[in-house]
Amino acid sequence: MNNIAIQIKTRIPNSIKPSETPVSRANRPELLHLRLLKRCTHLIQFKQIHTHFLKKPSDPKDVLLTKLVESLVNSTYIDYAYRVFKQMDEPTTFVFNTLVRGYAISGFFNEGINLYIEMRYQEVEPDKFTYPFLLKACTAFNQGKVVHSLILKSAPFLASNIYCQTSLVSFYSSYGHLEYSRSVFDRMPDRNMVSWTAMITGYVKQKEYKEGLALFHQMQIEGIKINEMTLASVLSACAHLGAYEMGKWVHTYIDRNRVFLNPTLGTALIDMYSKCGYINKASQVFETLPLRSVCTWNSIIGGLAVHGCGEEALQRFNQMQKSDTIPDEITVIGVLSACTHSGFVEKGMELFYSMQRDYGIEPSIKHYGCLVDLLGRAGRLKEAYEIVKIMPIKPNGVVWGTLLDVCGTHGNVELAETAMKWLIELEPSNDGNYVLMSNIYAANGQWDKVAEMRRFIKNKSILKTPGCSSIEVNNVMHEFMVGDSRHPRSKEIYSMLDDLAKRLKVAGYVPKISQVLLDATEEDKR
DNA sequence: ATAGGGTTAG
Numbered sequence: 093m094n095n096i097a098i099q100i101k102t103r104i105p106n107s108i109k110p111s112e113t114p115v116s117r118a119n120r121p122e123l124l125h126l127r128l129l130k131r132c133t134h135l136i137q138f139k140q141i142h143t144h145f146l147k148k149p150s151d152p153k154d155v156l157l158t159k160l161v162e163s164l165v166n167s168t169y170i171d172y173a174y175r176v177f178k179q180m181d182e183p184t185t186f187v188f189n190t191l192v193r194g195y196a197i198s199g200f201f202n203e204g205i206n207l208y209i210e211m212r213y214q215e216v217e218p219d220k221f222t223y224p225f226l227l228k229a230c231t232a233f234n235q236g237k238v239v240h241s242l243i244l245k246s247a248p249f250l251a252s253n254i255y256c257q258t259s260l261v262s263f264y265s266s267y268g269h270l271e272y273s274r275s276v277f278d279r280m281p282d283r284n285m286v287s288w289t290a291m292i293t294g295y296v297k298q299k300e301y302k303e304g305l306a307l308f309h310q311m312q313i314e315g316i317k318i319n320e321m322t323l324a325s326v327l328s329a330c331a332h333l334g335a336y337e338m339g340k341w342v343h344t345y346i347d348r349n350r351v352f353l354n355p356t357l358g359t360a361l362i363d364m365y366s367k368c369g370y371i372n373k374a375s376q377v378f379e380t381l382p383l384r385s386v387c388t389w390n391s392i393i394g395g396l397a398v399h400g401c402g403e404e405a406l407q408r409f410n411q412m413q414k415s416d417t418i419p420d421e422i423t424v425i426g427v428l429s430a431c432t433h434s435g436f437v438e439k440g441m442e443l444f445y446s447m448q449r450d451y452g453i454e455p456s457i458k459h460y461g462c463l464v465d466l467l468g469r470a471g472r473l474k475e476a477y478e479i480v481k482i483m484p485i486k487p488n489g490v491v492w493g494t495l496l497d498v499c500g501t502h503g504n505v506e507l508a509e510t511a512m513k514w515l516i517e518l519e520p521s522n523d524g525n526y527v528l529m530s531n532i533y534a535a536n537g538q539w540d541k542v543a544e545m546r547r548f549i550k551n552k553s554i555l556k557t558p559g560c561s562s563i564e565v566n567n568v569m570h571e572f573m574v575g576d577s578r579h580p581r582s583k584e585i586y587s588m589l590d591d592l593a594k595r596l597k598v599a600g601y602v603p604k605i606s607q608v609l610l611d612a613t614e615e616d617k618r
Numbered sequence: 619a620t621a622g623g624g625t626t627a628g
Binding site: 162165166186189190193219220221222223224225227253254255256257258259260261262284285286287288289290291292293294319320321322323324325327328331354355356357358359360361362363385386387388389390391392393394395420421422423425426428429432456457458459460461462463464465468489490491492493494495496497498524525528 | 619620621622623624625626627628
């Protein structure tokens with residue numbers, strides 16, 4: 093840590109004591125400063141060089157200060173970088189850009205935006221680097237729109253810059269405005285792999301998985317190169333859709349083209365197999381990965397958890413800690429979920445109450461949600477309700493919904509009603525809650541309450557989300573809704589379903605109809 | 619010096 097200070101003292105004594113020997117050509121202090129700057133990691137080292145430089149500044153002064161600002165920003169010492177910046181005679185576009193970037197990556201978004209304003213006041217011209225950085229400092233849709241108009245109005249020569257445009261595509265999609273992303277994307281004169289990937293990722297992040305995959309297919313038709321980032325997004329779409337064939341195709345592509353399975357792509361692949369129901373394949377991929385990140389571990393642990401492989405999930409958790417990977421809050425959610433799905437109640441509680449001490453992770457509302465589920469599914473409804481009552485974070489709809497769900501499983505109508513009261517406040521238009529409550533009444537034979545519930549739903553005009561499922565055939569995703577007749581071969585499909593139902597009946601399969609809403613005919617329930 | 623990536627409780 094003090095190496096650099098020692099080096100300054102031993103290697104350039106002439107500038108510490110200026111009266112001694114004259115500076116030789118081979119020992120020019122400004123070059124030494126620059127060389128030493130590259131090796132700085134701690135703030136104190138930067139300060140030493142800075143102080144040393146100020147005592148005997150070499151010309152031009154701004155050259156070293158610029159380098160110093162850049163190094164400080166890259167080491168996230170943003171406040172000190174600003175102090176150095178203030179000492180400059182004529183800050184350049186580069187320095188302003190660097191500071192805007194520094195503020196944006198350090199989370200001081202307003203400071204970043206203010207610095208851009210300062211830049212324009214001082215009549216320093218923005219360049220092609222300025223706006224991608226400025227967009228990183230934007231924290232609201234409207235701010236990004238302003239930046240977009242700034243580009244169009246005050247820097248029209250940048251409007252067709254691929255970096256600025258890709259930044260806009262990605263900015264708009266992260267604020268949920270895919271139509272804006274798409275309009276920028278469609279107007280781009282040149283699109284490369286990065287811009288296509290940004291647009292695909294935009295769709296995937298906004299849960300428009302089918303559109304994301306469609307764009308990926310188009311990207312391939314147009315012969316654009318793809319890389320591991322593209323494929324990670326595509327696999328995420330496959331995971332959410334359950335598009336197993338497409339996911340397998342990506343895996344084959346990776347193998348055939350020797351795409352490097354970096355931790356991100358590996359994680360996406362594991363998650364795809366796991367969400368498609370192939371937990372063994374997920375484990376296989378996990379084993380073969382050369383590098384794993386905390387997300388990789390989280391994905392396999394969470395996958396094992398929901399597949400009911402609690403023992404294996406706990407083993408992975410131990411293995412993870414032995415491999416010096418620090419668990420994060422998502423890891424804990426995965427492990428708690430493993431305990432829930434395998435009935436390890438005590439183990440789960442132990443983890444919950446020690447997570448702060450052992451891992452420095454403060455329980456979030458999601459962890460409390462897991463705890464309620466853990467106790468509730470095990471039938472310990474009283475304790476689950478106690479947690480909801482005393483938890484330090486205001487319980488949200490998920491927490492009350494969890495409680496409602498476990499009340500259904502264990503037939504506690506009274507507590508279910510309590511949960512429902514809160515859910516009417518917190519999630520008034522979540523139709524699933526009303527259906528669940530109604531089913532709980534039905535299972536308990538309280539048909540009058542079921543009818544009351546139904547009137548309530550009708551009065552509040554709550555729309556039931558249509559049941560929807562999808563299936564992939566020859567790489568095309570087909571969506572089906574309840575009562576759907578949009579498919580060109582829907583008549584054939586329904587007659588096939590009838591046939592299947594008959595054959596299931598013959599085979600002794602009994603559909604679970606006890607909890608179907610209301611007093612429908614036996615036939616409809618089935 | 620710039621743009622794009624994976625995992626998260628009912």
